[in-house]
Amino acid sequence: MSTAARVRVTGFQKLGNKMMEVFHGIGLPVGPLQLLKVKGRKSGREYTNPVAPVNVGGAVYILQAFPGSDWVKNVRAAGEGVLVRGRRARRVKLVEVPPNERGPIARHFPAQVPMGASVFVKNGVVPDKSPESFEQAARDIPVFRVVPL
Template sequence: MSDAKPPAWLKPINKAVVVVQKLGITTGPVRVLTVPGRKSGRPRSTPATPFTLGGAVYVVGGHPRADWVLNARAAGAGTVTRGRASQRVAFVELSAEQARPVLRAFPAKVPRGVGFFKRSGLVQRGTADEFEALAGRCAVFRLDAAPVSNAQSGDKPL
């Protein structure tokens, strides 16, 4: 499997999803992750589909070197937004060993996300075994509720 660059259509689609969400329109299970850029410090947003497993919320990076993954690693915190509701979160990256059961659960928890991984060449059939084998290649973050500062006290839980 290759670690090819994201497809050309991804950025325009992501921008459209972010705009729709900012208008307050929810789009299925998709959320918008916003983290400060690691170089500019300006907020950078991308759609993602967090899912719950064993009482914790996780998000999987679809490309090993995706900008949002690198930014989340650098910042360690950001926001998750659904429609107009936002929640401040800490991005806690899992080790490859910790990520294995989360990745294994991904195809069942986020079936619509499997096609993205197939089109990206990261998996062929989308089986749990193939996803588990991505441990150490694709980032997996646990999203923990982050302390809310006075400036963010208007945040609503998702």
């Protein structure tokens, strides 16, 4: 699947996303998930999306599993956001990794976030949850390095 094609979030996923907001709001983070809050590029309104950062070589990265999603466009426009884990929030700069540097980063995702890797497969971003599949598809997976502000 081309990452230009938009994959829509289902009603069930939207409900799950709202539940993650509630859990984090009461101080109960779930697994590796964090909330990424970014201002909309058109509305200026703050949007919240669950993300599962990965750690590679001491740096933190966020990969995108929904081709054509607005949150990536918003991150590109804003260049920063807020990462929330439980009740702890921190402002961060989000630097897009060039396509030719994404492979070694994406390779770590299925081992660190196995359930999240399933979303990439379901959305047609990768054929399976192997590190090799993620590395081969990495040029088409938006990846952002998280830099504390």
